[in-house]
Amino acid sequence: DSGVTQTPKHLITATGQRVTLRCSPRSGDLSVYWYQQSLDQGLQFLIQYYNGEERAKGNILERFSAQQFPDLHSELNLSSLELGDSALYFCASSVTRDAQETQYFGPGTRLLVL
């Protein structure tokens, strides 16, 4: 158990809908990362937040957005869903020691868009 929690574990929805995925980082970790893992694209970095602020952006679509709240949990919002958005969405939190960062992953949310 990494200490990172994600809800829900599974999500089934229809095209055009909007969903929200939630992530709670490990206690004390300030950084949260979101990743998308699909069969054809592999593991893709979407976005990073650090202590409530956006830090880095990867291959995140404009239909997707995220935020990190004062209690450090984060939400990833996916809107106008398409079939191709079906994937496993991971969040990770990280700790930096001696200027080196290590990420710890949650169990993921499996999204199926029908």
Next chain:
Amino acid sequence: GNSVTQMEGPVTLSEEAFLTINCTYTATGYPSLFWYVQYPGEGLQLLLKATKADDKGSNKGFEATYRKETTSFHLEKGSVQVSDSAVYFCALTTASGGYQKVTFGTGTKLQVIP
């Protein structure tokens, strides 16, 4: 930009065989290197890491040595078990603009047969 190249899978081995999964990288600066493992139906777990040249990361019988001269971080295990069947991801992080940038390889699936 940074990149991580892993050998394509699946890699199929008999129990107790020797395992090598190749990983090479290109990166600016001085990356930290990681191996993550993803068991079926689960999220990624940190397996081992190395933060500077010639460091050896090890965990659960797996080892990898940070080779700066060959820009490699090959994963090895002397005697694999059926329970090692999983997908293995090589990754690196570098510092960029005050934050850590992470890059993952495409993953290598390992199948161990009894």
